[in-house]
Amino acid sequence: MNVQRAKEIAExxxxxNVLFNGVPVYxxxxxDEEATARVYPLDQPENEYSIALDQLVEK
Structure with missing residues (x-):
C-alpha cells in the first residue's frame, strides 16, 4: 500500500478492509518518512504494532 492511500484510510x-498477513487490521x-503504519488487529485493539506499508493489502 502506498503512503497516500494509507493516510486516506487512517483519516x-x-x-x-485492510489486511496484514490475511488478518484484518485498523x-x-x-x-510517511519511514513508510510504516501503527496498526492493530480488529479483534485485538490492545495488540498495536508498527509495520512497513508494503505489507498492508486493501481488499
Missing part, C-alpha cells in the same frame, strides 16, 4: 471515518497512524 477516514469509514472503515476500510490503521492508527502513518509515518
Amino acid at each position: 477516514s471515518p469509514i472503515m476500510a 490503521i492508527q497512524h502513518v509515518d
Whole structure:
C-alpha cells in the first residue's frame, strides 16, 4: 500500500478492509518518512504494532 492511500484510510471515518498477513487490521497512524503504519488487529485493539506499508493489502 502506498503512503497516500494509507493516510486516506487512517483519516477516514469509514472503515476500510485492510489486511496484514490475511488478518484484518485498523490503521492508527502513518509515518510517511519511514513508510510504516501503527496498526492493530480488529479483534485485538490492545495488540498495536508498527509495520512497513508494503505489507498492508486493501481488499
